[in-house]
Amino acid sequence: VHLDDALSEIHRVLKPGGTICLTTPNPLELWRLIRFVLTGRGTLDGHPDHKFLYDPLSLKETLKRTGFDNVTVETQELRIWPFSKKNVLIPYAFGPFKRLGYSLVAVGQKGQIPAH
Numbered sequence: 001v002h003l004d005d006a007l008s009e010i011h012r013v014l015k016p017g018g019t020i021c022l023t024t025p026n027p028l029e030l031w032r033l034i035r036f037v038l039t040g041r042g043t044l045d046g047h048p049d050h051k052f053l054y055d056p057l058s059l060k061e062t063l064k065r066t067g068f069d070n071v072t073v074e075t076q077e078l079r080i081w082p083f084s085k086k087n088v089l090i091p092y093a094f095g096p097f098k099r100l101g102y103s104l105v106a107v108g109q110k111g112q113i114p115a116h
Contacts (some may be wrong), residue, residue, distance in 0.1 A: 003052075007066035013109045020068060021107050026075050027053040030100035056099060059106050068108030075101025 010020055026032075054062065056073040063071045 003054075003062060004066055006066055007063065007068070009109055011067040016110055016113045018110050019107060020063075020109075021105065023051055023076075023103050023105050024059065026099075026101055026104045028099055029056055029075075029102050033100070054104070056104055059104055063106060063108040067110065069111050071106065071108040073104055073106045076103055076105055 007020075016019065049055050056075070060073045
């Protein structure tokens with residue numbers, strides 16, 4: 001199933017004013033970038049459980065294109081040490097690291113039906 005088709009169907013069946021929230025791996029995750037630069041290993045465009053990774057901008061554009069409003073995309077779970085079993089959360093306002101979290105969280109809303 002193509003993501004646009006799935007999101008369009010979700011938008012169709014979601015009640016007016018309803019909200020969608022989804023997560024996906026972040027291709028710009030800090031340790032993915034460091035591993036790729038230092039070793040040449042790994043990939044910036046794939047994940048074992050995903051055929052395609054969306055960067056924050058393309059995910060936001062996809063949600064808007066399929067009809068969602070008030071779309072936001074943020075990262076979460078910035079891993080301070082790549083071998084840690086527990087991710088360490090860093091506040092989103094933490095300067096240059098705010099887009100480098102392990103996963104993206106996208107939220108969008110289906111518009112209300114205009115009152116007559």
